[in-house]
Amino acid sequence: xKSYVKQKVxxxxxxxxxxxxxxxxxxxxxxxxxxxxxxxxxERFSEYVANGEVNTEFVCVESEHSAMTAxxxxxxxxARTFTATAAPGLALMHEMxxxxxxxxxxxxxxxxxxxxxxxxxIHCDHSDSMGQRDSGWIQIYAENSQEAYDSIIQSFRIAENxxxxxxxxxxxxxxxxxxxxxxxxxxxxxxxxxxVGIRQIPHVVTHExxxxxxxxxxxxxxxxxxxxxxxxxxxxxxxQEEAMKNASKIIQHTHEEYAQISGRRYGDGxxxxxxxxxAETAIICLGxxxxxxxxxxxxxxxxxxKAGLLRIRTxxxxxxxxxxxxxxxxxAVAVMDRSISFGGHGGPVxxxxxxxxxxxxxxxxVVNYIYxxxxxxxxxxxxxxxxxxxxxxxxKSKVENPVRYVGLRG
Amino acid sequence: MTIQEKNWKEIPPAGVCWKSSTExxxxxxxxxxPVRDLEKCTRCLLCAIFCPDGAxxxxxxxxxxxxxxxxxxxxxxxxxxxxxxxxxxKLE
Numbered sequence: 001x002k003s004y005v006k007q008k009v010x011x012x013x014x015x016x017x018x019x020x021x022x023x024x025x026x027x028x029x030x031x032x033x034x035x036x037x038x039x040x041x042x043e044r045f046s047e048y049v050a051n052g053e054v055n056t057e058f059v060c061v062e063s064e065h066s067a068m069t070a071x072x073x074x075x076x077x078x079a080r081t082f083t084a085t086a087a088p089g090l091a092l093m094h095e096m097x098x099x100x101x102x103x104x105x106x107x108x109x110x111x112x113x114x115x116x117x118x119x120x121x122i123h124c125d126h127s128d129s130m131g132q133r134d135s136g137w138i139q140i141y142a143e144n145s146q147e148a149y150d151s152i153i154q155s156f157r158i159a160e161n162x163x164x165x166x167x168x169x170x171x172x173x174x175x176x177x178x179x180x181x182x183x184x185x186x187x188x189x190x191x192x193x194x195x196v197g198i199r200q201i202p203h204v205v206t207h208e209x210x211x212x213x214x215x216x217x218x219x220x221x222x223x224x225x226x227x228x229x230x231x232x233x234x235x236x237x238x239x240q241e242e243a244m245k246n247a248s249k250i251i252q253h254t255h256e257e258y259a260q261i262s263g264r265r266y267g268d269g270x271x272x273x274x275x276x277x278x279a280e281t282a283i284i285c286l287g288x289x290x291x292x293x294x295x296x297x298x299x300x301x302x303x304x305x306k307a308g309l310l311r312i313r314t315x316x317x318x319x320x321x322x323x324x325x326x327x328x329x330x331x332a333v334a335v336m337d338r339s340i341s342f343g344g345h346g347g348p349v350x351x352x353x354x355x356x357x358x359x360x361x362x363x364x365x366v367v368n369y370i371y372x373x374x375x376x377x378x379x380x381x382x383x384x385x386x387x388x389x390x391x392x393x394x395x396k397s398k399v400e401n402p403v404r405y406v407g408l409r410g
Numbered sequence: 411m412t413i414q415e416k417n418w419k420e421i422p423p424a425g426v427c428w429k430s431s432t433e434x435x436x437x438x439x440x441x442x443x444p445v446r447d448l449e450k451c452t453r454c455l456l457c458a459i460f461c462p463d464g465a466x467x468x469x470x471x472x473x474x475x476x477x478x479x480x481x482x483x484x485x486x487x488x489x490x491x492x493x494x495x496x497x498x499x500k501l502e
Binding site: 102103205222223225226228236239 | 415416417418421422423424425427431
């Protein structure tokens, strides 16, 4: 058996695990603004700065819009940059998220998922990060605090890879993960330092027809992200799409390299497949809900029911071909959405899955369950009910009422 | 302004300029151009100070003010600020 690096176990909540990972990742600049349920990340990190435990410039800003702006500019100079936010803060960053991806600045950000107002709610759902789906950020959704810790470390490598050069959002469910104490295995500092390394700066050809490092510096002056109108804007967007396509492989590769050191694997880094090989019915979901679903799958398997789970770890980029391969033989699939696309016939994950299956040779029945909005708890019995529904759908080979709600009164 | 149009694989990422900004003649944005009345002009150079594009220069050989129409966007600030109303904005 392969021996992995010896690790210590700390009792940390999700936010603390994220802050700890950032602390170990040799971050140069953190510009952040506190917002529930992310606040602990910023608090912990500012403690590390105050105690001299990190060599990081901590910028206290007046808003999340400024936080993201400071991160982009710091990252453009070649600095490793980290921040964290949640729903209202992420919404305020909206404009700058597109600037971050458009300027190809590899900022890493933790998002403690929270519902958007109104009415005011601080608890978990995915409306905030799903609202930023098209902002050009890589999105990784963690199932537990351990994965949040591991994903942050991996994200610096993924973001800064010259083939990607895209910002990464690591999403962890607000309160469910962010505020819940868990045993988290922590890699030694020197091991993390070796994993993340020093940020690589690729070279680009500048206007003097000379190769220069792709960063703002006085030795090689350049402008990043100035005006590009009808003549060139389109071409730059196509480059971002290419970078997203490259990112899938880089995420898998980085995840595998990390697994070799830590002994922890989350599927292939893109999707976490659970009992899916011979499954007749399956749930597709993101985030911490997958933990509950796995328990229910175990129970159903013990009863002889062929149930499975596909957890989407990497939602952007979404590897469509792999999804088709994983679920086309399943007879009935339930897609669980923890956000709602008003007037859009189902949630955002449902849209992607049904769309992907159009190109599949087999077409499983697909049904959407909107659940857990504003932190509404989703119990194992509700998950079980979904699998029961799937059994019915499988026998009828027909989906009546494709968009449904779980845990909603009336 | 002529640009040799490149495809998305040929350009650097993030809109990094692969050309000097002096090669982009932004003067072709203008509709109205400033024209100076040499009689009225006192060469006080307020226009050069106010020009947001640095498109008004002092030519020391000619000992006179010069408009750089390659970069003048025709905003008309010079005409507005001129104390002797020596600058008129004329349709190009």
